[in-house]
Amino acid sequence: MTTLNEPLYRDDYLNAGYGVKSWFLTLDHKRIAILYLISITFFFFIGGFFAVMLRLELMTPQxxxxxxxxxxxxxxxxxxAMIFFFLIPSIPAVLGNFFVPMMIGARDLAFPRLNLFSWYLYNVGGLFTLYTMVTGGIDTGWTFYAPYSSSYTLSDPVPVVVGVFILGFSSxxxxxxxxxTIHKMRAPGLTWFRLPLFIWxxxxxxxxxxLGTxxxxxxxxxxxxxxxTGxxxxxxxxxxxxxxxQHLFWFYSHPAVYIMILPSMGVVSEVVTCFARKRIFGYKFMAFAIMxxxxxxxxxxxxxMFISGQSIYAGLVFxxxxxxxxxxxxIKVFNWTATLYKGQIExxxxxxxxxxxIGLFTIGGLTGLFLASLATDVHLTDTYFVVAHFHYIMVGGAVMGYLAGIHYWWPKMTGRMYHxxxxxxxxxxxFVGFNLTFFPQFILGFMGMPRRYYVYPPEYQVLNVMSTAGASIxxxxxxIPMIYLLWSLRKPKTAGANPWNSTGLEWTTPSPPLPHNFDEVPEVTHEPYIYEGGSHPHAVPVSDHEAAHE
Amino acid sequence: MIVPKKIYYRVALALLVLFILTIAVAFVHLGPFNVYIAVTIAVIKATLVVLYFMHVRYHTRLTWIFASAGFLWLIILFVLTLADYATRS
Amino acid sequence: MSKHDSELAHQFEDMAQQKEAATLGMWAFLITEVLFFGGLFTAYIVFRTEFPAAFASASHHLDVVMGGINTGVLLGSSLTMALAVHAAQEGNRKSTLAFMTFTLVLGLTFLIIKGFEYQHKFADNLFPGANFVSHGAEPGHEQLFFVLYFMMTGVHAAHMIVGILLLLIIMGMTAKGKFTATYHSPVENFGLYWHFVDIVWIFLYPLLYLIDVTGRAQ
Structure with a gap:
């Protein structure tokens, strides 16, 4: 509530405190999200560096x-680096941390200290892993398959195993x-079926x-x-x-794929309905589909594990x-498409x-069906087809969704617009670079090129060169986003509270938000995503609003 | 709500009886049934602890769901893993 | 209300919400604990069904009496902990502390007995590794039993140690008068943790100690 005694200018969460301590001991979910953003970006570029080396090596057959x-x-x-230290924490720990409380009308997560603690655990786990990376590395594959990792490898997997163990608790x-937080701290009136899909x-x-970790x-x-102990x-x-x-590992690590992709699906649901200026198609189906x-x-x-020696009957069931x-x-892909249909897309x-x-996830998902079929999987297992498939899901899907979210919420997080x-x-x-990198790998895999080898027969070279060229793009x-996003921080905070004219509660706060998010607990009286029909106060195209703002 | 002390004593007594039963049955040779009986008794004991000592019986449905979810997922882990081991040729 | 304001964290609306959140958080944590032990139980089931004879003969090295006493000790500690929570709910600081002390003593008793058991196993060269000696027909598979024995009881004992440390903290807080009949979530949630650790032992005892008891050469 604004009273006459309060100053007109109010501190947002970014300048509510200064100094190292105000960040490293912060309990504000928004600041912790920023800390996470820095940490995971660091690991993203480490993982990226290794990817560059891989693609360079694979330019030639020898x-x-x-x-x-x-x-x-x-x-x-x-x-x-990419799976444990970037993809799994990416959207939950950055965008989720920042926006889960804001989207449900809460002042913070339920356990702010635990939240900060989880960031420290992440970094301790990260230090163990970095230690191994700089002192000789590990060669077991990210899956740590025994007995290679336990009895045979000449590298030392123990520090990384400890690191990933600690990281697991952060997660x-x-x-x-x-x-x-989602169960207990929703604003009054915010029933389960009024929740934004990102919350689901x-x-x-x-x-x-x-349940998995x-x-x-x-x-x-x-x-x-x-x-x-031997x-x-x-x-x-x-x-x-x-x-x-393998059973114990994949009991977590398969669902872990959904830890990476589900938050992206949530982001895409927010973005599609906002920029199509339409209600999401089949809201309840979307919520049930995600669960x-x-x-x-x-x-x-x-x-x-189809070719691991697992029982063939269990294989059939799986x-x-x-x-x-x-x-x-x-259901999700169809509903996004239906939402876009006849929308006034900005x-x-x-x-x-x-x-x-949407496009890349669809390709990744459909090629997953090839691998879920017992017979074709025997041919395709451990080939580049698998590599291409999961990169379509994880990079084409999860990372694209992450970047969609970063661009969608950047003005809210920083108060600035990017170029x-x-x-x-x-x-x-x-999009172009991704497809050029990974589409040839489907063909390579189908032709029989195995993954995890640094040499290959010369007939695979053309497609590998294409892939490396794509990787450079x-x-x-x-x-580029690193540069223009950082550059935007030099500009004044002029993004405005709601630059996209979105309907979520997070957009009812100033940009950047106040330290405690809401002065008064908001009350929710309607479903999310009322974008068309003019009944909603914000039901105007994005561009009109922006013009009015400037 | 506060659970009367009486109930705690009764549950503890039941747990004690079941514990003695576990040992008694173990000393009777029943072949493979020994382990089934032992696990069944353990499940009953655990259920009593969860329901009364941990107050799930007096809590909301949400606590029921949370408490059950862990055990449900445990069963998923057991059943699908054993689906492999039990059907090896 | 003003009396509790200091206990109410800024993100919550009222004490009821804060309490429900704390309880739910504890249950969510216990779910992870169930599955953490669950991985070990999975390994146990797989290996026991694969090597029933080796598990039986290896299990014969365990001390049914010591394990049995410990089962009783933990059962008693669960009761005293439940009564401590009961006393805390009534706002009775004195008897809360008294029951917590009983719990503490029983918890320490468990660990001491467990320590003696471990000592015997080490002395008999039953700890897995280079010094492992077994007189059974399948030494490799018997060693596997002891890997699981030490892993499962070890992780359980680690939980007991953490539990005792937490209990000491909670007792200190109780003694300082931090808890009232309306605010005592930490006591209740610690109780949940303690009972969970007891439940794990309820399964460990028959599964580890009571395999083929009638086959023991007395």
């Missing part, structure tokens, strides 16, 4: 710049925080983090025990069972269950990324 051992370490550390704590997505993601944690403990648990030579490790994916995701892990995931995924940067997501021209340009470059596509 080994050029690295040895076989180094190559093994490069792809391992690329996977570890669990974020999940617990979100679950409780964050909820589903948290469920997976809480502990199992991989204990698997890593057992792995470390075997490595350090006592068999997973090594068949020592009376252990290697397939048991459906989260639950089904726990029933399909065996499709990573194959059939995997196909079920296609149903809720398809072609701004966030929706360009969302378009990228629209450059942003559109880089969205385009990313892709790399540029990641650097």
């Amino acid at each position: 080994g050029d710049i690295v040895t076989a051992e180094t190559y093994n370490k490069l792809f391992t550390m690329h996977g570890i 669990i704590l974020t999940g617990i925080n979100f679950l409780v 997505a964050s909820y589903a993601t948290s469920v997976i983090q809480v 502990p199992v991989v944690a204990i698997a890593l403990v057992l792995l470390g025990f075997e490595r350090l 006592v068999g648990i997973f090594d068949p030579k020592l009376d252990g069972d290697p397939i048991l490790f 459906g994916i989260a639950v089904l995701g726990f029933l399909v892990w065996g499709h990573h 194959s059939a269950l995997s196909f079920l995931v296609a149903i809720p995924s398809a 072609f701004r940067t966030p929706i360009l990324y969302a378009f990228g997501f 629209e021209g450059w942003a559109k340009f880089s969205a385009l470059i990313l 892709l790399g540029l596509g990641y650097l």
